[in-house]
Amino acid sequence: MYFQHQTILEQAGRFYATGAGLELLSAYFARHALLANGLRNAKAKKDQGAAVRLLSLLSFRYSGIANLCQFANGCENECLVTSGHGAFLSTLEARLKRTVFLLRRPKEARECLRRELGKTGVKFVRLNVFSDLWFGALIREFSHLQFWDYTRNPRRYARFLGGLDFPRNYHLTYSLGVPSPQSEQLALDFLGRGGHVAVVFRDSLPETWRGYPVWNGEHSDLRFLDPQGAQVIGLLHKQAHPALLQLTKKGVL
Ligand code: SF4
Numbered sequence: 001m002y003f004q005h006q007t008i009l010e011q012a013g014r015f016y017a018t019g020a021g022l023e024l025l026s027a028y029f030a031r032h033a034l035l036a037n038g039l040r041n042a043k044a045k046k047d048q049g050a051a052v053r054l055l056s057l058l059s060f061r062y063s064g065i066a067n068l069c070q071f072a073n074g075c076e077n078e079c080l081v082t083s084g085h086g087a088f089l090s091t092l093e094a095r096l097k098r099t100v101f102l103l104r105r106p107k108e109a110r111e112c113l114r115r116e117l118g119k120t121g122v123k124f125v126r127l128n129v130f131s132d133l134w135f136g137a138l139i140r141e142f143s144h145l146q147f148w149d150y151t152r153n154p155r156r157y158a159r160f161l162g163g164l165d166f167p168r169n170y171h172l173t174y175s176l177g178v179p180s181p182q183s184e185q186l187a188l189d190f191l192g193r194g195g196h197v198a199v200v201f202r203d204s205l206p207e208t209w210r211g212y213p214v215w216n217g218e219h220s221d222l223r224f225l226d227p228q229g230a231q232v233i234g235l236l237h238k239q240a241h242p243a244l245l246q247l248t249k250k251g252v253l
Pocket of ligand 1: 081
């Protein structure tokens with residue numbers, strides 16, 4: 001089933017990236033939002049959803065155009081981009097359209113984002129739901145909004161921890177990804193410097209991870225509201241679409 005989706009998505013991606021496809025996307029995003037209202041997201045719904053805006057792109061290399069997650073460390077095999085609504089082709093195609101539009105018509109996409117972020121009632125924004133990109137100019141421009149992200153980019157997180165050149169309205173959590181001796185050492189280093197690390201657990205959340213208490217990150221996604229001492233953010237594993245696992249394991253993607 002997913003293989004069908006992937007083939008269709010690749011064909012659609014190639015078409016949208018053509019001149020005619022991009023014209024269609026421009027016309028489409030003149031009438032449709034790039035950002036989802038948090039009320040339409042199960043987790044954000046609990047988090048003052050009406051004030052939340054989310055940008056969901058097509059993660060990793062799944063658009064066939066670029067890699068949106070440069071530091072994916074195997075997490076792409078189980079990426080949540082295909083879980084929940086992501087099992088539906090229509091949802092994946094919507095993410096594909098946003099991705100192609102953002103990458104190939106960046107000025108227009110930025111104008112759309114500016115228009116949507118400027119609306120009354122918007123307070124909290126996550127621009128990397130399924131990507132690991134830097135939107136610094138927008139974050140600085142909308143300094144009255146609170147942005148938050150998770151990243152697997154160790155350089156970005158180290159700079160964030162060091163207080164280097166990051167807007168005050170931005171909160172970042174380092175994401176462990178697939179555990180390995182290297183990724184765990186990096187995570188422990190960040191924790192030792194007072195950082196925050198998201199760790200995914202299979203069945204239930206333990207009391208501690210590597211000596212640090214585990215904060216239940218399932219209750220809310222608004223990480224900037226976590227208490228000061230909540231350094232290890234425990235999240236529960238959610239199953240990606242099984243066919244995605246097969247394809248990535250075979251090296252098809
Ligand atoms: S970094 Fe996040 S969004 Fe990107 S492939 Fe890994 S799990 Fe998916």
